[in-house]
Amino acid sequence: xxxxxxxxxxxxxxxxxxxxxxxxxxxxxxxxxxxxxxxxxxxxxxxxxxxxxxxxxxxxxxxxxxxxxxxxxxxxxxxxxxxxxxxxxxxxxxxxxxxxxxxxxxxxxxxxxxxxxxxxxxxxxxxxxxxxxxxxxxxxxxxxxxxxxxxxxxxxxxxxxxxxxxxxxxxxxxxxxxxxxxxxxxxxxxxxxxxxxxxxxxxxxxxxxxxxxxxxxxxxxxxxxxxxxxxxxxxxxxxxxxxxxxxxxxxxxxxxxxxxxxxxxxxxxxxxxx
Amino acid sequence: xxxxxxxxxxxxxxxxxxxxxxxxxxxxxxxxxxxxxxxxxxxxxxxxxxxxxxxxxxxxxxxxxxxxxxxxxxxxxxxxxxxxxxxxxxxxxxxxxxxxxxxxxxxxxxxxxxxxxxxxxxxxxxxxxxxxxxxxxxxxxxxxxxxxxxxxxxxxxxxxxxxxxxxxxxxxxxxxxxxxxxxxxxxxxxxxxxxxxxxxxxxxxxxxxxxxxxxxxxxxxxxxxxxxxxxxxxxxxxxxxxxxxxxxxxxxxxxxxxxxxxxxxxxxxxxxxxxxxxxxxxxxxxxxxxxxxxxxxxxxxxxxxxxxxxxxxxxxxxxxxxxxxxxxxxxxxxxxxxxxxxxxxxxxxxxxxxxxxxxxxxxxxxxxxxxxxxxxxxxxxxxxxxxxxxxxxxxxxxxxxxxxxxxxxxxxxxxxxxxxxxxxxxxxxxxxxxxxxxxxxxxxxxxxxxxxxxxxxxx
Ligand SMILES: Cc1cc2nc3c(=O)[nH]c(=O)nc-3n(C[C@H](O)[C@H](O)[C@H](O)COP(=O)(O)OP(=O)(O)OC[C@H]3O[C@@H](n4cnc5c(N)ncnc54)[C@H](O)[C@@H]3O)c2cc1C
Ligand SMILES: Cc1cc2nc3c(=O)[nH]c(=O)nc-3n(C[C@H](O)[C@H](O)[C@H](O)COP(=O)(O)OP(=O)(O)OC[C@H]3O[C@@H](n4cnc5c(N)ncnc54)[C@H](O)[C@@H]3O)c2cc1C
Ligand code: FES
Numbered sequence: 234x235x236x237x238x239x240x241x242x243x244x245x246x247x248x249x250x251x252x253x254x255x256x257x258x259x260x261x262x263x264x265x266x267x268x269x270x271x272x273x274x275x276x277x278x279x280x281x282x283x284x285x286x287x288x289x290x291x292x293x294x295x296x297x298x299x300x301x302x303x304x305x306x307x308x309x310x311x312x313x314x315x316x317x318x319x320x321x322x323x324x325x326x327x328x329x330x331x332x333x334x335x336x337x338x339x340x341x342x343x344x345x346x347x348x349x350x351x352x353x354x355x356x357x358x359x360x361x362x363x364x365x366x367x368x369x370x371x372x373x374x375x376x377x378x379x380x381x382x383x384x385x386x387x388x389x390x391x392x393x394x395x396x397x398x399x400x401x402x403x404x405x406x407x408x409x410x411x412x413x414x415x416x417x418x419x420x421x422x423x424x425x426x427x428x429x430x431x432x433x434x435x436x437x438x439x440x441x442x443x444x445x446x447x448x449x450x451x452x453x454x455x456x457x458x459x460x461x462x463x464x465x466x467x468x469x470x471x472x473x474x475x476x477x478x479x480x481x482x483x484x485x486x487x488x489x490x491x492x493x494x495x496x497x498x499x500x501x502x503x504x505x506x507x
Numbered sequence: 508x509x510x511x512x513x514x515x516x517x518x519x520x521x522x523x524x525x526x527x528x529x530x531x532x533x534x535x536x537x538x539x540x541x542x543x544x545x546x547x548x549x550x551x552x553x554x555x556x557x558x559x560x561x562x563x564x565x566x567x568x569x570x571x572x573x574x575x576x577x578x579x580x581x582x583x584x585x586x587x588x589x590x591x592x593x594x595x596x597x598x599x600x601x602x603x604x605x606x607x608x609x610x611x612x613x614x615x616x617x618x619x620x621x622x623x624x625x626x627x628x629x630x631x632x633x634x635x636x637x638x639x640x641x642x643x644x645x646x647x648x649x650x651x652x653x654x655x656x657x658x659x660x661x662x663x664x665x666x667x668x669x670x671x672x673x674x675x676x677x678x679x680x681x682x683x684x685x686x687x688x689x690x691x692x693x694x695x696x697x698x699x700x701x702x703x704x705x706x707x708x709x710x711x712x713x714x715x716x717x718x719x720x721x722x723x724x725x726x727x728x729x730x731x732x733x734x735x736x737x738x739x740x741x742x743x744x745x746x747x748x749x750x751x752x753x754x755x756x757x758x759x760x761x762x763x764x765x766x767x768x769x770x771x772x773x774x775x776x777x778x779x780x781x782x783x784x785x786x787x788x789x790x791x792x793x794x795x796x797x798x799x800x801x802x803x804x805x806x807x808x809x810x811x812x813x814x815x816x817x818x819x820x821x822x823x824x825x826x827x828x829x830x831x832x833x834x835x836x837x838x839x840x841x842x843x844x845x846x847x848x849x850x851x852x853x854x855x856x857x858x859x860x861x862x863x864x865x866x867x868x869x870x871x872x873x874x875x876x877x878x879x880x881x882x883x884x885x886x887x888x889x890x891x892x893x894x895x896x897x898x899x900x901x902x903x904x905x906x907x908x909x910x911x912x913x914x915x916x917x918x919x920x921x922x923x924x925x926x927x928x929x930x931x932x933x934x935x936x937x938x939x940x941x942x943x944x945x946x947x948x949x950x951x952x953x954x955x956x957x958x959x960x961x962x963x964x965x966x
Contacts, residue, residue: 276777317677319714452675453900454741455761488853496779
């Protein structure tokens with residue numbers, strides 16, 4: 234049982250919770266995630282640890298309401314508890330000897346990109362953040378991201394806030410303007426990560442992506458989270474979720490993430506989703 | 508005296524393939540007594556030597572004849588702490604029953620069914636609760652709550668230790684809850700065995716992935732003087748053939764976990780699962796048979812088990828193979844998949860196989876299968892479930908430098924089940940690779956004994 238200590242609605246579809254989780258808080262690092270189950274009847278879903286406070290024994294999760302479980306989760310309030318929270322899972326991100334990094338977040342991916350940027354920035358590394366959203370109303374964590382980078386670039390698909398365009402447009406500009414970036418970290422929709430990797434490949438820049446396959450246990454037991462990296466099967470829950478983006482088979486993962494499209498659509502209709 | 512064993516009442520195959528209720532209904536008192544009377548109480552008692560935990564079989568059977576079921580229960584639980592489970596899932600035909608003298612000229616005594624009868628009687632009416640009077644003040648941590656961890660915890664608490672089990676999943680029980688289906692081992696049975704352990708004072712903490720939230724080193728710092736690792740062999744192997752990443756391909760573990768642990772077959776649970784119409788299961792062990800029978804129960808029209816050797820070589824329990832046949836599962840024997848084909852939506856559309864012939868005996872003592880040239884053929888299916896084996900996960904090994912494993916990832920231990928790290932013991936599937944419930948239990952017992960000796964010498 235993990236009690237919700239704080240709730241904030243970041244935009245119409247995105248909610249932030251601070252949870253009591255003393256043991257997890259003690260061990261959590263950027264890049265790791267938890268799996269939660271709201272109640273006995275719920276699904277187990279993975280969410281990134283967006284922040285943690287070892288002294289207070291709390292962790293922060295930020296999630297977008299996209300289906301039954303996330304909608305149910307968003308209906309909870311401060312004082313309610315979540316039946317099962319397990320973590321910290323996955324490997325934490327390690328970046329050796331980097332000096333200047335571009336961190337890219339797409340939509341709710343910013344919630345996952347933010348802790349990575351924060352960790353690197355704290356170590357004195359130069360960080361530029363590129364954050365892309367569909368439209369002005371969906372922007373999250375703008376102030377938080379601004380605090381953990383040298384420059385923040387925001388773009389919207391429809392031009393309703395800051396620059397109009399895609400994150401790849403800004404990325405290309407940055408890479409053309411400056412030659413000394415040594416790493417790109419990209420987190421967001423699979424299609425976004427795929428096109429970012431196509432671009433960075435041309436510039437020969439190492440690119441780390443955070444993958445989000447369907448997961449069940451998070452301990453390497455079900456194989457549902459398998460992804461193909463450099464031609465080999467990897468389990469994202471133990472070997473990842475961060476991988477070298479230039480080696481990831483995105484098309485295969487994009488296909489596999491539609492595994493339950495029919496089943497989930499049905500569930501969303503039942504529970505008032507889109 | 509009857510040459511034939513008393514038949515086990517079962518749910519009708521046509522009905523049971525539409526529900527998840529238990530298939531074997533259990534002996535009535537009359538049936539149990541009749542079957543028990545078939546035991547001739549032979550002098551050498553070879554059955555006991557066939558049992559990995561040496562249950563005193565003739566003695567408990569004799570007590571059934573005397574209608575003293577509670578006493579029979581006490582005899583069994585002297586050496587087997589999970590009889591309701593073992594009575595249902597042990598491969599008795601290769602263990603105790605294989606040694607039964609009556610098996611030479613007639614059918615062996617149904618020892619497993621009698622064990623189940625006694626255990627079920629106790630679960631229904633038993634009053635006997637053991638009381639632990641000794642508390643020795645020493646703490647032991649058990650990692651994993653499968654049969655190995657549960658039996659180790661049981662023996663340790665009886666020796667007076669304070670025992671804490673750490674389990675990664677949200678429900679304790681290991682394969683007994685996430686792998687073996689309800690229709691073979693009702694989860695109520697597992698729960699009540701676990702409740703008993705809790706009553707004895709064993710603490711179970713779920714959602715604790717050791718190697719992540721706490722390491723073995725952390726546990727030592729927290730004051731655990733010895734540690735038992737019973738983390739099983741859960742990591743599924745894939746075949747490495749084309750098409751394993753298509754929509755509709757499952758590892759048996761994922762398929763079974765969604766059904767058993769996450770109850771995908773019950774409407775009130777959110778767990779999604781693909782209900783295939785034509786399903787191919789690859790493999791020949793209990794895991795494959797369980798996956799196939801689950802797929803049938805989810806409403807499949809045709810379920811194929813594809814196995815590269817013949818039925819004699821199948822490692823699954825005979826009873827399950829027979830039950831599966833009765834339920835209409837189609838066995839494609841001496842057959843091996845070479846690729847999985849897809850439609851234009853990236854979903855499974857068929858599986859392509861070749862036929863196999865059996866050649867010389869190999870190192871496993873079974874005849875080695877060879878591909879028959881030009882025997883390629885295609886089976887139209889929409890779901891493929893891969894059940895070709897599992898190995899231990901690397902979570903603990905990766906975070907504990909001193910622990911040695913072999914190239915399959917199994918912990919290396921000595922006869923006392925001591926690992927390469929002082930005070931840390933391991934057993935069950937985590938050491939042997941995928942095996943059986945009773946062998947895991949026997950390992951848990953051995954580890955408890957070794958831990959006790961180690962700590963006695965230490966203080
Ligand atoms: C390592 C990891 C970290 C993640 N971190 C975050 C995060 O910080 N914030 C956030 O909003 N989302 C995150 N996600 C995605 C999040 O888990 C899914 O949005 C969530 O499971 C959707 O569940 P649902 O029932 O609401 O929607 P559904 O209707 O079930 O599904 C909607 C979409 O989510 C995907 N999905 C469904 N079930 C799972 C599952 N068990 N595991 C993974 N994906 C699934 C489906 O492919 C589908 O595209 C993360 C995923 C992974 C694997
Ligand atoms: C589908 C299926 C059917 C089977 N049918 C039969 C049968 O009919 N008869 C039979 O005798 N055997 C059968 N077996 C085999 C039998 O179930 C296993 O041999 C037995 O369960 C092994 O016991 P164990 O305690 O070693 O491991 P497991 O039962 O695998 O339990 C290990 C536990 O450790 C937990 N764990 C893993 N890593 C960690 C970690 N890092 N931290 C904390 N916890 C962790 C796991 O979540 C799990 O709960 C079957 C197996 C399967 C999969
Ligand atoms: S989530 Fe099950 S193996 Fe990764």
